[in-house]
Amino acid sequence: xxxxxxxxxxxxxxxxxxxxxxxxxxxxxxxxxxxxxxxxxxxxxxxxxxxxxxxxxxxxxxxxxxxxxxxxxxxxxxxxxxxxxxxxxxxxxxxxxxxxxxxxxxxxxxxxxxxxxxxxxxxxxxxxxxxxxxxxxxxxxxxxxxxxxxxxxxxxxxxxxxxxxxxxxxxxxxxxxxxxxxxxxxxxxxxxxxxxxxxxxxxxxxxxxxxxxxxxxxxxxxxxxxxxxxxxxxxxxxxxxxxxxxxxxxxxxxxxxxxxxxxxxxxxxxxxxxxxxxxxxxxxxxxxxxxxxxxxxxxxxxxxxxxxxxxxxxxxxxxxxxxxxxxxxxxxxxxxxxxxxxxxxxxxxxxxxxxxxxxxxxxxxxxxxxxxxxxxxxxxxxxxxxxxxxxxxxxxxxxxxxxxxxxxx
Amino acid sequence: xxxxxxxxxxxxxxxxxxxxxxxxxxxxxxxxxxxxxxxxxxxxxxxxxxxxxxxxxxxxxxxxxxxxxxxxxxxxxxxxxxxxxxxxxxxxxxxxxxxxxxxxxxxxxxxxxxxxxxxxxxxxxxxxxxxxxxxxxxxxxxxxxxxxxxxxxxxxxxxxxxxxxxxxxxxxxxxxxxxxxxxxxxxxxxxxxxxxxxxxxxxxxxxxxxxxxxxxxxxxxxxxxxxxxxxxxxxxxxxxxxxxxxxxxxxxxxxxxxxxxxxxxxxxxxxxxxxxxxxxxxxxxxxxxxxxxxxxxxxxxxxxxxxxxxxxxxxxxxxxxxxxxxxxxxxxxxxxxxxxxxxxxxxxxxxxxxxxxxxxxxxxxxxxxxxxxxxxxxxxxxxxxxxxxxxxxxxxxxxxxxxxxxxxxxxxxxxxxxxxxxxxxxxxxxxxxxxxxxxxxxxxxxxxxxxxxxxxxxxxxxxxxxxxxxxxxxxxxxxxxxxxxxxxxxxxxxxxxxxxxxxxxxxxxxxxxxxxxxxxxxxxxxxxxxxxxxxxxxxxxxxxxxxxxxxxxxxxxxxxxxxxxxxxxxxxxxxxxxxxxx
Numbered sequence: 007x008x009x010x011x012x013x014x015x016x017x018x019x020x021x022x023x024x025x026x027x028x029x030x031x032x033x034x035x036x037x038x039x040x041x042x043x044x045x046x047x048x049x050x051x052x053x054x055x056x057x058x059x060x061x062x063x064x065x066x067x068x069x070x071x072x073x074x075x076x077x078x079x080x081x082x083x084x085x086x087x088x089x090x091x092x093x094x095x096x097x098x099x100x101x102x103x104x105x106x107x108x109x110x111x112x113x114x115x116x117x118x119x120x121x122x123x124x125x126x127x128x129x130x131x132x133x134x135x136x137x138x139x140x141x142x143x144x145x146x147x148x149x150x151x152x153x154x155x156x157x158x159x160x161x162x163x164x165x166x167x168x169x170x171x172x173x174x175x176x177x178x179x180x181x182x183x184x185x186x187x188x189x190x191x192x193x194x195x196x197x198x199x200x201x202x203x204x205x206x207x208x209x210x211x212x213x214x215x216x217x218x219x220x221x222x223x224x225x226x227x228x229x230x231x232x233x234x235x236x237x238x239x240x241x242x243x244x245x246x247x248x249x250x251x252x253x254x255x256x257x258x259x260x261x262x263x264x265x266x267x268x269x270x271x272x273x274x275x276x277x278x279x280x281x282x283x284x285x286x287x288x289x290x291x292x293x294x295x296x297x298x299x300x301x302x303x304x305x306x307x308x309x310x311x312x313x314x315x316x317x318x319x320x321x322x323x324x325x326x327x328x329x330x331x332x333x334x335x336x337x338x339x340x341x342x343x344x345x346x347x348x349x350x351x352x353x354x355x356x357x358x359x360x361x362x363x364x365x366x367x368x369x370x371x372x373x374x375x376x377x378x379x380x381x382x383x384x385x386x387x388x389x390x391x392x393x394x395x396x397x398x399x400x401x402x403x404x405x406x407x408x409x410x411x412x413x414x415x
Numbered sequence: 416x417x418x419x420x421x422x423x424x425x426x427x428x429x430x431x432x433x434x435x436x437x438x439x440x441x442x443x444x445x446x447x448x449x450x451x452x453x454x455x456x457x458x459x460x461x462x463x464x465x466x467x468x469x470x471x472x473x474x475x476x477x478x479x480x481x482x483x484x485x486x487x488x489x490x491x492x493x494x495x496x497x498x499x500x501x502x503x504x505x506x507x508x509x510x511x512x513x514x515x516x517x518x519x520x521x522x523x524x525x526x527x528x529x530x531x532x533x534x535x536x537x538x539x540x541x542x543x544x545x546x547x548x549x550x551x552x553x554x555x556x557x558x559x560x561x562x563x564x565x566x567x568x569x570x571x572x573x574x575x576x577x578x579x580x581x582x583x584x585x586x587x588x589x590x591x592x593x594x595x596x597x598x599x600x601x602x603x604x605x606x607x608x609x610x611x612x613x614x615x616x617x618x619x620x621x622x623x624x625x626x627x628x629x630x631x632x633x634x635x636x637x638x639x640x641x642x643x644x645x646x647x648x649x650x651x652x653x654x655x656x657x658x659x660x661x662x663x664x665x666x667x668x669x670x671x672x673x674x675x676x677x678x679x680x681x682x683x684x685x686x687x688x689x690x691x692x693x694x695x696x697x698x699x700x701x702x703x704x705x706x707x708x709x710x711x712x713x714x715x716x717x718x719x720x721x722x723x724x725x726x727x728x729x730x731x732x733x734x735x736x737x738x739x740x741x742x743x744x745x746x747x748x749x750x751x752x753x754x755x756x757x758x759x760x761x762x763x764x765x766x767x768x769x770x771x772x773x774x775x776x777x778x779x780x781x782x783x784x785x786x787x788x789x790x791x792x793x794x795x796x797x798x799x800x801x802x803x804x805x806x807x808x809x810x811x812x813x814x815x816x817x818x819x820x821x822x823x824x825x826x827x828x829x830x831x832x833x834x835x836x837x838x839x840x841x842x843x844x845x846x847x848x849x850x851x852x853x854x855x856x857x858x859x860x861x862x863x864x865x866x867x868x869x870x871x872x873x874x875x876x877x878x879x880x881x882x883x884x885x886x887x888x889x890x891x892x893x894x895x896x897x898x899x900x901x902x903x904x905x906x907x908x909x910x911x912x913x914x915x916x917x918x919x920x921x922x923x924x925x926x927x928x929x930x931x932x933x934x935x936x937x938x939x940x941x942x943x944x945x946x947x948x949x950x951x952x953x954x955x956x957x958x959x960x961x962x963x964x965x966x967x968x969x970x971x972x973x974x975x976x977x978x979x980x981x982x983x984x985x986x987x988x989x990x991x992x993x994x995x996x997x
Binding site for chain 2: 201234235236237259262263264265267293296297299319320323324326327330331338339342345346349
């Protein structure tokens with residue numbers, strides 16, 4: 007050992023006797039170790055990227071992708087991260103290919119299938135998406151992601167009983183998830199199961215009292231409570247809602263049933279003044295006018311309602327009754343016939359939706375529901391059913407044309 | 416109907432975004448700050464405001480009396496044979512009649528039926544003679560063994576069809592009608608074939624009435640659905656393998672029949688001539704003059720399809736006007752599962768409104784009579800909806816049970832399926848007390864019949880002890896038929912009137928009687944059919960509250976004749992005979 011080197015070591019050792027220098031040295035050592043652990047250790051890098059996918063942190067995922075670029079033992083894990091990133095960037099074909107390749111690795115076998123399903127769903131292959139997610143659940147029945155996505159898939163396809171199965175699982179696996187509860191409330195409300203809807207709406211609000219759409223939930227909850235004829239509870243639910251025409255109408259319904267006709271009338275009138283063509287507002291005001299014995303006033307509301315909402319059978323039936331009382335029997339008969347015709351169509355529409363629940367991957371029935379919805383003036387609804395048909399069968403030309411026609415009109 | 420379900424779903428995703436405005440809610444009027452039981456009356460144009468005032472209310476209570484009376488009868492439906500047939504769900508009824516004309520009302524009960532393999536068999540019906548309100552003793556019947564039946568029976572509809580002064584008995588059911596002719600000597604013979612009532616469809620309710628105004632009683636018979644063991648699908652219960660009784664939607668409806676009585680006493684099927692519709696699933700029939708034109712109309716409560724209202728001008732055909740009249744369905748225009756039916760002048764306009772009991776998750780319907788051919792569904796403002804749609808309502812009677820001058824409502828409830836989820840199989844009966852223009856559910860004693868669950872079906876009113884207040888007979892499935900004694904105190908005041916027609920039909924079905932007390936009119940109508948599979952005692956009852964007398968009684972007979980009596984003392988039974996032609 008030459009003298010210079012010996013001197014240098016001696017100098018370092020002397021310096022290290024200084025506690026401040028020693029502290030700096032130790033800090034640098036630990037920092038280097040930390041950097042190695044997190045950014046140079048490929049497994050750590052992968053885990054960091056995986057966490058990025060869970061918390062939706064794109065930059066973290068991309069950093070992991072970069073760090074794993076030359077790691078030969080992490081090719082499939084990196085492909086999964088690439089697939090996830092491709093979904094974020096809208097490159098669904100790439101995502102599907104990458105996720106499909108990566109799904110054989112045990113570290114990402116569930117996650118890759120979830121991403122593959124997402125990509126497949128976005129390119130219109132709902133059946134493939136469903137298979138990927140079902141496979142993921144076969145590997146881990148308590149995996150949250152596939153349950154969440156299958157809930158969405160079945161909801162979009164109008165297969166509500168299937169959607170509920172997975173939403174229930176989401177709610178169980180993630181006790182903080184308030185959206186699944188709300189969605190279950192909505193499904194049950196729409197399918198005339200108000201008692202179940204009430205439970206889910208209340209649970210959603212319990213999980214997140216200040217969620218962004220809490221007022222909408224309160225309104226939907228009150229609607230269900232009114233259907234259950236629990237008017238006191240509905241008023242309680244509406245108490246926290248900001249003033250709105252819809253809230254006023256619901257409140258008026260409650261008051262009507264609780265013997266406060268005067269207050270119900272005031273609220274109904276206010277609601278109508280804010281939304282003069284709203285079907286519920288017109289119907290409510292007509293009903294109150296009839297209860298008051300003011301037939302001509304009711305007739306005015308109902309005529310406007312029929313004009314603005316020509317596909318409502320109940321409003322036409324009511325209008326026919328009022329026309330009859332006003333002595334206009336010819337027009338009354340015409341309205342009655344139209345009401346009966348519409349009632350049959352709505353009944354058919356309802357029956358088809360029940361069939362769709364029982365046939366979750368049937369494109370044809372969804373196309374038929376779309377056609378019927380269009381006949382009933384529900385163009386948004388028709389479009390959603392055509393999309394559901396196309397999600398199941400992207401090559402369904404009739405559904406595609408029908409959707410195109412709708413969009414053009 | 417889940418008709419707009421997915422639109423709601425689309426809305427969901429819109430509202431996930433940006434609904435975070437924290438606008439302070441306005442003060443909401445609370446229910447308990449605003450209830451005004453007379454608000455409907457006070458705000459209804461054209462209503463008689465003073466008529467909403469009460470005379471003075473009396474508390475009502477009932478005690479079970481069947482055991483003390485020795486009244487022991489059970490309607491059996493053959494459920495123990497595990498056939499899960501829809502036939503089991505209908506149950507039976509009771510009819511109140513004074514068959515021996517001793518002045519004491521007797522009770523007839525249908526027996527139901529069972530299954531022997533794939534054969535439907537009947538249980539005998541029974542008649543109980545009222546011994547001065549102290550005992551009810553079974554009458555042996557024509558063969559000494561009750562009233563035998565090879566048919567599975569449901570309804571009991573008494574009327575003096577042959578106008579001989581003795582009330583007879585029509586029994587409906589699966590396999591055909593039975594008509595028991597009262598021979599006047601305490602015995603009956605079965606005569607349906609002799610009089611031409613060969614009706615082999617599954618009959619449920621019936622209503623007697625003189626539809627062509629010839630003074631003879633005609634007959635409307637409703638039929639239910641086309642069920643047989645050849646049409647007996649599997650319907651699931653709570654699980655895929657558990658079987659339950661099928662809903663009526665699984666079967667097509669059967670056409671109702673109208674039988675017109677010819678002068679020789681035979682009945683002819685004139686359904687086509689009178690324009691009956693073919694698509695009903697009838698369970699309740701009510702015959703009354705709803706439009707005040709002097710001719711009785713027919714209202715039919717159908718299960719899951721639109722109800723019928725046949726408007727009658729005295730000659731064929733009827734005009735079916737239920738939809739345009741507003742009595743076919745609920746307020747949203749959706750047909751309900753309707754079972755029981757009655758009529759009452761709850762708002763004291765002199766016009767009969769229609770009351771219908773419905774299936775669970777539906778509201779019982781009160782259709783307010785707004786004048787000829789027009790009704791308004793007022794269950795909301797009449798306080799009926801607050802019952803909550805929890806009941807499956809069957810037998811129902813409207814009458815003044817607390818003798819306060821206003822008609823109350825009683826409903827017998829019970830589920831139709833074996834494994835219900837939304838409400839229990841055995842359900843409490845309801846007592847809805849009139850409070851002005853609204854009805855309020857009266858919770859009776861906790862140990863009373865009304866606080867217990869029953870598989871309720873038929874229901875009829877009877878004053879079996881002749882003390883002036885109205886008692887009740889409940890028919891239940893596989894449970895003893897019960898008689899409830901009304902326990903009103905001595906302060907009650909009443910007047911009872913029985914009508915006997917001469918140029919009108921002898922039962923005076925279609926008559927309208929108005930008693931005025933302290934200037935307030937109370938109108939009653941003599942109805943055919945009514946309730947569910949049952950017949951009420953054919954006597955009008957009016958409560959006078961604390962009044963010592965009634966100002967006036969006006970009876971408008973079906974023939975158009977009028978009887979007027981003034982200053983009627985309280986607490987008396989009157990027998991009014993239609994004046995002779997001059």
